[in-house]
Amino acid sequence: MRISICAVGRLRAGPEKTLIDDYLTRFDRTGRALGLGPARVVEVEDRKGGGMGAEAGLLRRAAPTGAVLCTLDERGKALSSPELAQRLGAWRDQGRGDLALVIGGADGIDPGLRAEADMALSFGRMVWPHMLVRVMLAEQLYRAATILAGGPYHRD
Numbered sequence: 001m002r003i004s005i006c007a008v009g010r011l012r013a014g015p016e017k018t019l020i021d022d023y024l025t026r027f028d029r030t031g032r033a034l035g036l037g038p039a040r041v042v043e044v045e046d047r048k049g050g051g052m053g054a055e056a057g058l059l060r061r062a063a064p065t066g067a068v069l070c071t072l073d074e075r076g077k078a079l080s081s082p083e084l085a086q087r088l089g090a091w092r093d094q095g096r097g098d099l100a101l102v103i104g105g106a107d108g109i110d111p112g113l114r115a116e117a118d119m120a121l122s123f124g125r126m127v128w129p130h131m132l133v134r135v136m137l138a139e140q141l142y143r144a145a146t147i148l149a150g151g152p153y154h155r156d
């Protein structure tokens, strides 16, 4: 199952990008034998100031056709890391070829797009900067792959 992290905004070179690249490389390496990955980041940017509505159109286009759509949203469902691993495994086992994980911009994700999602995943009720959400998500994907592989990285 290929994974697209569809995110608003351009991330320049720096510590967040280094971490994301590192975790996604590790995810790809661990996930290959599990039928997970590769993972990529697809960045969208609305330069015309169209707000959430315009961003939603760009995010929809960034997600592969037929992908499971999972928004990152503080109002969503908080899962443990093993629960996230199980969820990824279940989507993979259902034969879903693509998963799109959608991260909004400063104003969040358009309610219309939120309503279309198969799932909303929360990293807690606090609002995190969207660039940090990318880092945390990349780490959780790697962690999930190690859990499914039975590796020692995750400890309960």
Ligand SMILES: C[S@@+](CC[C@H](N)C(=O)[O-])C[C@H]1O[C@@H](n2cnc3c(N)ncnc32)[C@H](O)[C@@H]1O
Binding pocket: 071, 072, 073, 074, 075, 102, 103, 104, 105, 106, 107, 108, 109, 121, 122, 123, 124, 125, 126, 127, 128, 129, 130, 133
């Ligand atoms: C700065 S936040 C925008 C928050 C905005 N108040 C909203 O209504 O969504 C930018 C993006 O980061 C992600 N995000 C921020 N905090 C999050 C959390 N606790 N759990 C999951 N995603 C989060 C969401 O995708 C959000 O659209």
